[in-house]
Amino acid sequence: ADEIFGGYPYFHDPAALAADTFPWLHGRTTPAALLRPEVAAEVRPEEYTAEQYRRSLDGVPRLEGEEGADRRIREIFHLALTRWLPPLLERVDRVSMSVGLEVRVPFCDHRLVDYVANVPWAVKTPGGRSKGLLRDAVRDLLPPQVADRPKSGYPSTPAVRYTEVLTARAHELLADSQAPVFDLVDRETVRRALAEGRPLPSPRTAPNPVGGLDHLVQVDEWLRAYRVRLR
Structure with a gap:
């Protein structure tokens, strides 16, 4: 739901949207900074990232006449679906199957993804609300404290x-x-x-x-x- 309805913070960060790289990498230091100089010179991580980003954008389906912010947000959605989401799905599949648990991913239904992909950004985020369209769609099914709950990531503070x-x-x-x-x-x-x-x-x-x-x-x-x- 975050990928197709724009729930991640980078969808709403102007600096991340304007960055000439994957938006989730904007402003971050990656483990590549730890590489030994001779290794970094050989593998050239910055060049690799830039090349993968260019290749990713080459696959974005374009809509005739779409420009500016709408064109960019389409790129971000494509990056989220093709570069951000697959590792998450693989991780879920590996962990769940390791204990014989069948996990359902209803928001990955291709019919829903295809449809929502062409919904204008302003409609997806009414009032500037993250995942506003989804929240409104289920408002009659959920109590307000659930439908309007702020996004909360997985707990990241370890024992x-x-x-x-x-x-x-x-x-x-x-x-x-x-x-x-x-x-x-x-x-x-x-x-x-x-x-x-x-x-x-x-x-x-x-x-x-x-x-x-x-x-x-x-x-x-x-x-x-x-x-x-x-x-």
Whole structure:
């Protein structure tokens, strides 16, 4: 519903809409900032992101005569559906199937998506309200405290113990001269961030104080599990 009715904050942020990149990346520091200089020079993450963004825009279905803000918001919807949503659906599918749970995604019905894609932005957001059209459509089915409830993301504040375990694991990696993650990531950059109490850049778009830490640990575990080596 957020993707087709415009519920995410970046749909309503003028700076994000005007950015020459994926709107959810605007103003964010990504884990690419941790790469060792020689690795960054080889993989060129900024160029990769820019190229993927250009390719994404090439696939936007255009409406004749549509210009300005309406044209841009169509691009944002296309990016949300084709680049933002698929990883979320895959994650839901993997997690639910791991325990044999069948998850329904009614807002992914192609007939609904096709129809709503051509509803003007002003109609989708009456009065400037996020997902206003959807709220109005179900107003006679839901109590006001539900229909008008502000958007709330998943809880992102982890348990204290989880933070402690991640921090300890990160220090173990720093002390391990053979930790494979540091074939990719600059060890001193991570060391300084931990010493100064600064969070590491996270791949997650939602604020999460340890999103960068668990990403660092997960990448190291993945490299070890699959015995990946760089040449």
